[in-house]
Amino acid sequence: MAASETRVLLKDLDLTGPRDLDSYRRMGGYQGLAKCLRQFTPDRVIDEVKQSGLRGRGGAGFPTGVKWGFVPKTSPKPKYLVCNADEGEPGTCKDRVLMQYNPHSVIEGCLIAAYAIAAHHAFIYIRGEFSEIAEILERAVQEAYRAHLAGTNILGTQYSCEIIVYRGAGAYICGEESGLLTSLEGKRGNPRNKPPFPAVEGLYRAPTVVNNVETLACLPSIMRNGAAWYASLGTEKSKGTKLVPVSGHVRKPGVYEIELGKITLREIIADLARGVREGHTIKAVIPGGSSSPILSADQLDVPFDYESVAAAGSMLGSGAIVVLDNTVDMVEFALRLAKFYAHESCGQCTPCREGTRWLVEILNAIHEGRGHPDDLETIQKLFETELTSICLLWSAVVMPVRALIEKFPEEFRTAIARGTPDFSRMGQPGSPVSVLAE
Amino acid sequence: MPTIAEAAAEEARAILHRLPNRHSSSIPLLYLAWKTCAWLTPAALEEIAALTGLSPATVEGIAGFYTMFPLHPRGKYHIEICDNISCYINGAPDLKNHLRNKLGIEFGQTTSDGRFTLDHVECLGNCCEAPCMQINGKEYGRLTVQKINEILDSLD
Ligand SMILES: Cc1cc2nc3c(=O)[nH]c(=O)nc-3n(C[C@H](O)[C@H](O)[C@H](O)COP(=O)(O)O)c2cc1C
Ligand code: SF4
Ligand code: FES
Numbered sequence: 271m272a273a274s275e276t277r278v279l280l281k282d283l284d285l286t287g288p289r290d291l292d293s294y295r296r297m298g299g300y301q302g303l304a305k306c307l308r309q310f311t312p313d314r315v316i317d318e319v320k321q322s323g324l325r326g327r328g329g330a331g332f333p334t335g336v337k338w339g340f341v342p343k344t345s346p347k348p349k350y351l352v353c354n355a356d357e358g359e360p361g362t363c364k365d366r367v368l369m370q371y372n373p374h375s376v377i378e379g380c381l382i383a384a385y386a387i388a389a390h391h392a393f394i395y396i397r398g399e400f401s402e403i404a405e406i407l408e409r410a411v412q413e414a415y416r417a418h419l420a421g422t423n424i425l426g427t428q429y430s431c432e433i434i435v436y437r438g439a440g441a442y443i444c445g446e447e448s449g450l451l452t453s454l455e456g457k458r459g460n461p462r463n464k465p466p467f468p469a470v471e472g473l474y475r476a477p478t479v480v481n482n483v484e485t486l487a488c489l490p491s492i493m494r495n496g497a498a499w500y501a502s503l504g505t506e507k508s509k510g511t512k513l514v515p516v517s518g519h520v521r522k523p524g525v526y527e528i529e530l531g532k533i534t535l536r537e538i539i540a541d542l543a544r545g546v547r548e549g550h551t552i553k554a555v556i557p558g559g560s561s562s563p564i565l566s567a568d569q570l571d572v573p574f575d576y577e578s579v580a581a582a583g584s585m586l587g588s589g590a591i592v593v594l595d596n597t598v599d600m601v602e603f604a605l606r607l608a609k610f611y612a613h614e615s616c617g618q619c620t621p622c623r624e625g626t627r628w629l630v631e632i633l634n635a636i637h638e639g640r641g642h643p644d645d646l647e648t649i650q651k652l653f654e655t656e657l658t659s660i661c662l663l664w665s666a667v668v669m670p671v672r673a674l675i676e677k678f679p680e681e682f683r684t685a686i687a688r689g690t691p692d693f694s695r696m697g698q699p700g701s702p703v704s705v706l707a708e
Numbered sequence: 709m710p711t712i713a714e715a716a717a718e719e720a721r722a723i724l725h726r727l728p729n730r731h732s733s734s735i736p737l738l739y740l741a742w743k744t745c746a747w748l749t750p751a752a753l754e755e756i757a758a759l760t761g762l763s764p765a766t767v768e769g770i771a772g773f774y775t776m777f778p779l780h781p782r783g784k785y786h787i788e789i790c791d792n793i794s795c796y797i798n799g800a801p802d803l804k805n806h807l808r809n810k811l812g813i814e815f816g817q818t819t820s821d822g823r824f825t826l827d828h829v830e831c832l833g834n835c836c837e838a839p840c841m842q843i844n845g846k847e848y849g850r851l852t853v854q855k856i857n858e859i860l861d862s863l864d
Contacts, residue, residue, distance in 0.1 A: 456729070
């Protein structure tokens, strides 16, 4: 029997236009928020979310209720809720579906989270390229204000919260939460050292929770149907459903919703995305966005949940699956990935700024037939600096490129062996930049 | 060229009023200046500095950090084609070549008649529609050479 989707977030969604406030409310929308404001204390909301087992959908999978619990209750400073709608991890195009077709689920989620942490400002930081989607969100926010679902005395209660849609302007690093917060402060989006974590010192140095769009969009149904209902979905440690955008060499690319752990990676690709193109075979699969280590074709029977994907040596990440068929040249693919991260490095830390550039330089040489036998060793040495930088961007390129070399070593070795080594490029620190400028 | 204060005083005031911190207005004001002046002229950057209380150099540094902001005039149509992984393995390199040949310019350049500026961009967050591009912010997906030709021909 073919495996199928389990739709909670995408339930009955009409993919032709945004669901307006009236239809959203007819389907139970804002009942979760009403329940929170009228029946629950903020602490009770945090407890419910802890019990639901909801984990962050932005990449790290950190338990959402636990993160909220880190916000110091006694701090005299204002608190802020920030929705991370920067969606920039290559392969990832799931948050956009929620914002585009069900914007009120995101807005209601923001309000529930803001109430739980006693914030009176909720920001939705949306990537600049999503200009049409930002307009949809902005209109939905205005609808919410007019219906007293945002602003002062929400639903006639004592609780007030402003919602502000803030557009980024083209910088992947602003998806990293501390980079996002510096950007929201109106600066260049440079990440900051952690600790202090945003929950303690975030936006304007005040306690701030940053959650992904999908994480927040889970909250309305959790509050309406109860934590136990949500916790009944998924596995012991990976609760609920997950949006999985499947792209690359599949016949039916798209954003699907699955129950965590109840379907394998192979089933998602074969049954939901209809497999690879006629006459081709799967070569490898990226299971959780471009930063997650690639899995080979014989590793696809892994159930799709945080623990199982981690046990297979990768990570669930953003849940974005990219399928590569037998036509892909892994050296070229690694080079393409490295160039992306080199372009997006904010340049604050030497290992990341120089490492990404050197990685591009070396992979480019191998790709162009100028590689030499020491190159793979040099790359491994570069990778030793993995955890020495301010944010995880450097790690986000080390992980996938390391996996590509580990899984397909013969492709790299063959590419090196077929070329004429170019020793002149070593010791010319200026040279990587010229490659990037292409 | 009208200043922000002349063309969009109301909008500028609304931005400054809405955000809890004046510095946070810099990016929304850069968008506003882009809309009113077509590109971020030195005069516009100075005006934003005055409005936000940041130095002109800081404002310029902010504008330069974000790739979307035009620090130089762009063509009437700004074509941005994605060549990140999902688009890359679905034929983006060929489409990039096609665009270069068709327009007769390199990436980063503008046609001499000022109609087209060509850029390649990183993942546009539209990977299930790969290969894809944007023209002046509007999304186009599942591109082929033929589809690109049709799209360009349909522009006035
Ligand atoms: C380089 C980098 C880029 C990131 N990009 C995004 C992003 O585009 N969207 C997102 O939600 N989280 C992104 N994250 C993760 C965020 O830092 C943060 O963990 C997340 O927004 C927290 O939300 P969650 O707990 O709901 O998952 C990124 C992290 C790194 C290191
Ligand atoms: S790791 Fe890279 S992107 Fe992150 S702060 Fe350092 S230089 Fe910037
Ligand atoms: S890779 Fe092209 S839109 Fe994501």
